[in-house]
Amino acid sequence: MGAQKGGTTALHSYLMLHPQLNPPRKKELHIFDIDRNFNSWPNQLKVAFRVPKQPILKKQHESISFESTPSYIASTLACERMSTFLSPWTVYVLILRDPVKRLWSEYNMKARRIQNQDTTLQSLFDHADDLAVCWTPTENDDDAVDGAKSKDSSGDSVPPAEKMRREHCQEALDKHLDGSRVKASQVSRRMVNLKFAMDFKRKCVDTAKLGASIEESRECARKLGVLRETLPDIRQDIIQETKSLQPCVDMAAGKQFSEAKVPVSALPWTAREQECQGKLKTRICPQCVREADSEGCVAKCFSASNGTAQELAIQMGCTPPDVGPYPSHKLRSPSACSGDLCTCYPKAVNMADISKNFLWRGLYYPQVQQCLRYIPRSQLLIVDNDDLRRDPASVLGKITNELGLRDAPYGGPGFTYADASNEFSRKYPEFASTTGWSEDGSSSVPMPEDIELMLRSFYATPNKMLFDLIGKKFDHWL
Ligand SMILES: Nc1ncnc2c1ncn2[C@@H]1O[C@H](COP(=O)(O)OS(=O)(=O)O)[C@@H](OP(=O)(O)O)[C@H]1O
Structure with a gap:
């Protein structure tokens, strides 16, 4: 259930290797934090997650389904929904990470996404001639765009000539975009790029060529909502968010x-x-x-x-x-969250722009406090990212033991994280490009000292409050 950038993908990869654990069809189902998904329950759950209809004693399970959505812990709704809908034998795992490192990792993921967008746009310019097939005006532009929106872009309603043109466009995009995607999205890379090409052609390209300059095209693409994200000014964001959150923390x-x-x-x-x-x-x-x-x-x-x-x-x-x-x-009453750090939530959360939530995401105390209103502490296993990295066999042993599973295959000779991550890439080939995720994302970019100081000072007290709440201390965070 989180935290975002806490090491959820590594944990998910390890869990996939256990013969009694069934992974979901994709990582991050977002069933309990996104209303649209939640409201489509139970079909989605039945198909994708296969939660047992009847509570079954955990020891009797032949196999158990699991899913990992890193944003559950930061959501005010997910824990309540999970506690209502999931089996009482569910084991909830929260992998936490020093919030300072977490934030830096998130910032770098965002930077990679922006870079990816720019590279994609640049490729469109560099290969404008080859891609002209995507920009050639057709009689039925609207049909083409609508067709591209649907999952099956080769649907019967598309005229054969248009179908062929689109196939050629797709080929050119595949060739020149070389694995990059124009935006992070759960939709497949081919679809995202094709839809972008179609929309771009319709709204940004007047001639058979691309817009007059890359800046102009970038601006147009931004208006289209494709290049939605901009690289945040991280110092300003931290200062602003601190201003808004600090009074709640102090109080x-x-x-x-x-x-x-x-x-x-x-x-x-x-x-x-x-x-x-x-x-x-x-x-x-x-x-x-x-x-x-x-x-x-x-x-x-x-x-x-x-x-x-x-x-x-x-x-x-x-x-x-x-x-x-x-x-x-x-907790004193169901409204115990008010008066504690949870009063900060409305000040911190701006769902429309996640970049405004850098600090909140690592403010684990109110998130866990909120969650413990619904999920008993005994069902919530809290692990630290560093422990997973250092001693995966022990962390995974605790989890599988809690679930009553057979011995975990994690301590054997020759076992490495690469076994797990290869399995993950095989099952979810699009995950990294969809999300901007990277196995060692932030380690190559050192965190500026002034940012680290600001963050250490902000998180010192809430970290201690968290340790007190969960009865566990991660000394190296302080
Ligand atoms: N084996 C292992 N153990 C612990 N942590 C690991 C491991 N492998 C990768 N990582 C680091 O996990 C960071 C990404 O976290 P998530 O997978 O939770 O990211 S996401 O929320 O799904 O986007 C990401 O952090 P940064 O590199 O700092 O960006 C990864 O380096």
């Missing part, structure tokens, strides 16, 4: 930390860590308070206490995640 954090000061048990772990340690030491291991080697002493004393230390820690609300079960996060 939520101030509220959380000040409320928490009263009884120790109400304090979030990050804030009460020192206080808790002091109290536990005094109550359970008074001898350690007097000893110089207090760290080693406390550890020994705790393990010798036969669980008493742990029990007491839980009672005091002082349980760090690695000591024992973390007290589950209790």
